[in-house]
Amino acid sequence: xxxxxxxxxxxxxxxxxxxxxxxxxxxxxxxxxxxxxxxxxxxxxxxxxxxxxxxxxxxxxxxxxxxxxxxxxxxxxxxxxxxxxxxxxxxxxxxxxxxxxxxxxxxxxxxxxxxxxxxxxxxxx
Numbered sequence: 001x002x003x004x005x006x007x008x009x010x011x012x013x014x015x016x017x018x019x020x021x022x023x024x025x026x027x028x029x030x031x032x033x034x035x036x037x038x039x040x041x042x043x044x045x046x047x048x049x050x051x052x053x054x055x056x057x058x059x060x061x062x063x064x065x066x067x068x069x070x071x072x073x074x075x076x077x078x079x080x081x082x083x084x085x086x087x088x089x090x091x092x093x094x095x096x097x098x099x100x101x102x103x104x105x106x107x108x109x110x111x112x113x114x115x116x117x118x119x120x121x122x123x124x125x
C-alpha cells in the first residue's frame with residue numbers, strides 16, 4: 001500500500017507581522033498567504049533562521065542574556081548537513097531570491113553567519 005503524503009500546512013514559526021505556515025515534507029513555506037517552494041536544503045536553512053528569530057522575540061529574556069542576531073555559518077552547515085561553508089552560501093543565496101518577494105531578506109553578517117531583515121509594510125496609500 002502506498003504512503004499518503006500530507007500537503008497540510010502547519011502554523012509557525014511565529015514572527016511579528018507575518019503569518020507563516022510550513023510543510024516539512026514538501027519543503028514549502030506560506031508567508032502572508034503566498035507560497036514559497038524551497039529545496040530540502042534551502043528549507044532547512046530558512047527554518048533554522050526563522051526559528052532563531054522566533055526565539056529572539058520571546059518575552060522574558062533577562063538583561064544579561066544577549067543573544068546573537070545571527071545564526072553562525074557552522075550552525076547552519078551542521079543543521080543542513082553540508083560538507084563545506086561555500087555550500088551554505090550557495091543554498092542561502094538561492095533561498096534569499098525566493099524569500100525577497102515576501103519582504104524577507106537573508107543578510108550575511110561578515111564572517112559570522114546570516115541574519116534576517118524584515119521589510120516594513122509601506123505606510124503610503
